[in-house]
Each structure stands twice: as C-alpha cells, then as structure tokens.
Amino acid sequence: xxxxxxxxxxxxxxxxxxxxxxxxxxxxxxxxxxxxxxxxxxxxxxxxxxxxxxxxxxxxxxxxxxxxxxxxxxxxxxxxxxxxxxxxxxxxxxxxxxxxxxxxxxxxxxxxxxxxxxxxxxxxxxxxxxxxxxxxxxxxxxxxxxxxxxxxxxxxxxxxxxxxxxxxxxxxxxxxxxxxxxxxxxxxxxxxxxxxxxxxxxxxxxxxxxxxxxxxxxxxxxxxxxxxxxxxxxxxxxxxxxxxxxxxxxxxxxxxxxxxxxxxxxxxxxxxxxxxxxxxxxxxxxxxxxxxxxxxxxxxxxxxxxxxxxxxxxxxxxxxxxxxxxxxxxxxxxxxxxxxxxxxxxxxxxxxxxxxxxxxxxxxxxxxxxxxxxxxxxxxxxxxxxxxxxxxxxxxxxxxxxxxxxxxxxxxxxxxxxxxxxxxxxxxxx
Numbered sequence: 189x190x191x192x193x194x195x196x197x198x199x200x201x202x203x204x205x206x207x208x209x210x211x212x213x214x215x216x217x218x219x220x221x222x223x224x225x226x227x228x229x230x231x232x233x234x235x236x237x238x239x240x241x242x243x244x245x246x247x248x249x250x251x252x253x254x255x256x257x258x259x260x261x262x263x264x265x266x267x268x269x270x271x272x273x274x275x276x277x278x279x280x281x282x283x284x285x286x287x288x289x290x291x292x293x294x295x296x297x298x299x300x301x302x303x304x305x306x307x308x309x310x311x312x313x314x315x316x317x318x319x320x321x322x323x324x325x326x327x328x329x330x331x332x333x334x335x336x337x338x339x340x341x342x343x344x345x346x347x348x349x350x351x352x353x354x355x356x357x358x359x360x361x362x363x364x365x366x367x368x369x370x371x372x373x374x375x376x377x378x379x380x381x382x383x384x385x386x387x388x389x390x391x392x393x394x395x396x397x398x399x400x401x402x403x404x405x406x407x408x409x410x411x412x413x414x415x416x417x418x419x420x421x422x423x424x425x426x427x428x429x430x431x432x433x434x435x436x437x438x439x440x441x442x443x444x445x446x447x448x449x450x451x452x453x454x455x456x457x458x459x460x461x462x463x464x465x466x467x468x469x470x471x472x473x474x475x476x477x478x479x480x481x482x483x484x485x486x487x488x489x490x491x492x493x494x495x496x497x498x499x500x501x502x503x504x505x506x507x508x509x510x511x512x513x514x515x516x517x518x519x520x521x522x523x524x525x526x527x528x529x530x531x532x533x534x535x536x537x538x539x540x541x542x543x544x545x546x547x548x549x550x551x552x553x554x555x556x557x558x559x560x561x562x563x564x565x566x567x568x569x570x571x572x573x574x575x576x577x578x579x580x581x582x583x584x585x586x587x588x589x590x591x592x593x594x595x596x597x598x599x600x601x602x603x604x605x606x607x608x609x610x611x612x613x614x615x616x617x618x
Contacts, residue, residue, distance in 0.1 A: 190284040197291045198271065198305075205304045208562075211335035216307040220340060222297050223311060226318035227340050230261075230325050234454065235338065237329045237372045238350025240509050241385065241447040244439060245350055246326050247477045248451035253324050254279065255471035256463050261322040263313040263338075265306070265330060268479045268503075268612035275313060277320045290316055306330050310337035324461075332371035339375060347376040347404065348383045348454055350447070352391050353508035354537065369394040378403035381457060385409055385450040413453040415445055425452050432465050437472040440481035442519065443512040448472055479503045479611035481516060487618035492590040494598035498524070499590075501615070503608035505536055510544040513605065517548055525550040525600040527593045529586070530573070531557040531610035532564045541606070543576045549603065552580040553589045558613045586617055 202208070205215075220227055234249070236242050243264055250260050259278045267273035275282040282290070294312050303311075310330070317325055330336045352369055360367045373395050376382060382402065384395060386409045399406065407413065413427035423445050425432045437448045452472075455463045484490070484499035493499065504513045517526060528549040532538055542552070554570040557563040566582035573580035583589040593602050604614055 190288050194271065194284060194288050194291065197288075197295060201291075201295070201305050201308050204298075204300070204308070205302050208305065209331055210304055211331065213335055213337070213340065215301075215303045216311060216337040216340060218301070219294075219298055219303055219307070219311045220314060223294065223315050227314040228342070229318040230314065232323060232460075233325045233327055233341060233344040234346045234348065235327050235329065235333075235341070235344050235377070236348045236350060237333045237376070238348075238385070239353045239355050239368075239372075239506060240504075240512070241350040241443075241450075242328050244444055244447040244475075244477060244480060245348060245385075245451050246328055247475050248437070248439075248448050248472065249454060250276075250326060251471040251475045252451060252455050252463060252468055253461070255474075256461065256467040258323040258461065259321065260324050260326060261317050261320055262326040262328075263310070263317075264328045265309075266608055266612075268608060269616050274309065275316065277316060278322045282316070286316075304337075307337040314340075329372075332368070333373075334371045334375045341377065344377050344380050345458060345460075346381045346383060346454060348385070348450065349373060349376075349387075349395060350385050350450065351387055351508060352395070353388075353506060355506040365391070366394060369398055373398040376402060376404065380404045381407065383407045383450060383454045383457070386446045407453055407457055409446075409450065409453075413449065413456075415449040417442060417445060425449050427453060427456060429456055432468065434469055435473055438475045439477055440483070441512060441516040443515065444481070448475075478615060479608055481513065482611075482615075484614075484618055489590060489614070489618045492587055493594040493602065496599045497594055497597075498601045499604070500601060501604045501611050503611040504605050505532060505541070505607050507537060507540045507544060510541050510605075514544055514548055517601075517603070520601075522601065525597055526603055527597065527600050528552045529555065529589045529593075529602060529604040529610075530569065530606045531555040531566070532569060532606040533557070533560070533609070534562045534564045536564070536606075538564060538569060538572050539576060542573050542578065546577055549578060550600075552578050553592060554580060554582045555586065555589060555610070557607055557610050558586070560609050563607075563609075586614055 262276040329338045382404045417423045422435050482501045526549045552573045554566040556566045570580040570582045
C-alpha cells in the first residue's frame with residue numbers, strides 16, 4: 189500500500205515541469221527557502237562530480253567511514269531497483285514509511301509549483317539530512333554540476349572529481365569536452381579541498397585550468413597519491429603520508445582500484461576524522477555495489493540459461509566506461525564466447541560505445557529498456573551494432589534474450605550493459 193502511494197507521488201512529481209531536465213538553480217533555491225533552508229544545516233559534506241566512477245567512490249568512502257565508526261548519509265542517483273536506494277541516512281536506506289512521509293511533506297510545501305523531478309528529490313534529501321545526525325554527508329552531483337540542484341551549498345569539506353569524459357552532450361551548446369569540464373569543475377566550492385582522480389592527460393590539463401583560481405587545496409592523482417597493482421591478490425596505495433599494502437577491493441575490474449584509491453586519498457586528507465590503515469584494509473573488502481561489474485550466480489535469471497553460462501552486468505553507458513569494462517573482459521583470459529545484451533538511452537554515443545567492443549564480443553542482442561521512455565529503439569541500435577562489424581539482432585524482452593543466448597551457446601559469457609536502467613531491470617527480474 190505504501191509503495192503504491194510512493195509511486196503515485198513520484199508520478200505526480202514528473203508532471204510539475206514540462207522538461208525532465210532544465211538546468212537552473214532558481215527553482216531548487218525557492219523550494220529550499222520554503223523548507224527553511226535545510227541545506228544550511230547539514231555539515232561535513234563531500235561533493236562528488238565526474239562522468240564515471242562516482243557510485244564506486246561513494247560506496248567505498250561510505251564503507252571506510254562506517255568501518256571507522258562514523259555515521260554516514262548519502263544521496264546518489266539513479267536508483268537501480270528501488271527509489272529508496274537514492275537516500276541513505278545515518279547507516280540505513282530510507283524506509284518506505286519514512287520516504288512516503290518525506291515526499292508527502294515536501295509535495296505539500298511545494299504546492300504544485302514548477303520544479304523538475306531531480307530538483308524536488310534533491311530538496312527532499314537536504315531536508316531529511318538536516319534532521320539526521322550524521323558525521324558525514326556524501327552528495328553525488330546530478331547532471332554536470334554548475335547548474336545542478338546539488339550545487340546549492342556555501343561550504344563543504346571536500347570536492348572530488350572522478351574521471352571525466354564526453355556524456356550528456358545534448359544538454360550543451362556545442363557538446364564539447366571543454367564545456368563538460370567547465371560545467372563540472374568551474375564552480376566547485378573554494379576554501380576546502382579538491383581531490384582529482386586518475387584522468388586522461390588532456391582532461392587533467394583542462395581540469396587544472398578550470399580550478400586554477402579555486403582557493404581549495406588540491407590533491408592530484410599521480411602527483412599527490414598513486415597506486416600500483418602488485419598481483420591478483422592486492423595493490424599498494426601511496427601518498428605523502430606513506431604507503432599501504434592492501435587486498436583487492438570487493439569490486440570487479442582493475443579500474444575500480446583507481447576509484448578505491450581516490451576514496452582512500454580523500455579520507456587520508458580529511459584530518460578531522462580518525463581513519464587508520466586497519467579501517468581502510470577492512471572496509472575495501474566489504475564494499476557493497478550493485479550493477480557495476482556484478483556477477484549473477486543465483487536467482488530467477490539462472491532458470492533461463494545453463495549452469496555453464498556466466499552472467500555479468502555492468503551499467504556502463506559511455507565510451508570511457510566501455511573502455512574500462514572491455515579491459516576487464518580482456519583480463520578474463522577466457523576462450524568462451526561473449527554475447528552482449530545491450531540497451532541504451534537515446535541521448536548516448538551509441539556507435540562510439542559499441543565500436544569499443546569490436547573484436548571482444550561475438551554478437552549483440554539489443555533491447556528496448558523496460559519502464560523507460562527515452563530509450564534507443566532496439567532495431568536502430570541493432571543496425572548501429574551491425575555497422576560496427578558486430579553481428580546483432582534484437583529481442584522482445586530480457587527473458588527472451590537470455591533464452592536465445594543459452595540456446596545458441598550454453599557455455600558463453602552473457603554480458604549485459606549499456607545503461608544503469610537496464611541493469612536495474614535485470615536485477616529486479618532476477
């Protein structure tokens with residue numbers, strides 16, 4: 189009953205503005221003022237911007253702080269399986285009961301005024317976070333940052349810049365990487381600290397230019413901290429404080445070690461918190477993350493495939509993410525064929541994304557993403573895959589795609605990718 193009421197409210201919220209995304213800060217500031225400016229009451233905020241790796245970073249740093257005994261609140265998007273996943277308060281995801289009360293309260297105060305869905309749910313987070321006694325608040329930026337609803341704070345303890353690449357260029361004038369770096373980095377808060385993750389050389393140069401006049405102290409990967417992968421069992425993290433021998437994190441893919449290292453650099457440079465090497469070592473082995481290089485070893489989906497088929501899910505949806513995931517597939521050193529199940533949103537760089545997997549995946553089955561409207565049509569997506577030189581067909585459903593692959597090859601790796609929304613639908617089905 190509560191879930192149905194929540195769904196009705198969320199549906200109403202989508203009708204409050206003619207656009208799903210309308211980059212501006214005046215509506216969120218108006219609603220926050222009507223709510224008593226809760227954003228001014230939350231402390232110790234870590235803001236996270238970037239194109240890829242934000243969720244892995246947030247999950248890692250949350251695990252480290254909680255292992256050290258601190259209470260954490262966190263706001264991330266999108267949610268994979270349930271809307272509640274966006275709101276994490278003082279160690280727990282928000283309950284249906286509390287979420288219903290929060291949405292109802294803010295909807296009443298908003299009183300039908302124009303506001304986008306993302307702006308509304310950001311305001312809800314600020315209100316509940318202001319009432320929750322947490323030691324740290326982790327806030328993942330939405331689209332870009334400069335005009336995102338998360339950019340309403342006057343101070344924070346840290347800004348983190350995760351890997352940046354081309355994405356969402358349809359919301360920009362020219363859709364260039366210069367614009368993207370500007371939107372993400374030019375308006376980061378001063379007077380605190382900025383941690384810059386591992387970046388492409390040309391991107392790092394653009395980031396440095398955009399934050400050159402920012403008064404925050406900068407910590408840059410390669411200069412102030414680094415990592416070395418020792419073997420299949422661990423890696424060495426090092427910075428100006430010293431080095432730590434660490435086990436591999438509970439995340440698949442070597443690229444995740446970079447994300448984890450950025451989280452370690454962040455906590456080691458926030459001196460107000462007592463984080464030991466023991467806390468870090470213990471925390472990274474119990475990071476909880478879904479839809480990011482996740483193996484499906486049990487559940488409903490296993491009914492449609494053979495025992496030998498391996499199922500792998502990743503929400504990668506841009507070229508940078510595709511490159512990282514391809515490296516993982518290459519490191520599997522497996523002679524098994526790889527069949528891709530692909531669903532993407534309409535505003536992505538479909539051809540650039542798919543081309544990266546040429547020579548690595550044997551064929552692609554394309555899908556329309558269930559419960560979404562702005563997806564790329566499966567037949568068009570299949571034709572793009574064919575134009576990249578990869579055999580491709582479309583299917584009517586996730587189940588049908590799994591059954592088809594298992595029928596063709598009962599020993600293949602089934603790799604599902606292209607969208608976090610698709611990853612969420614697959615996880616819910618499982």
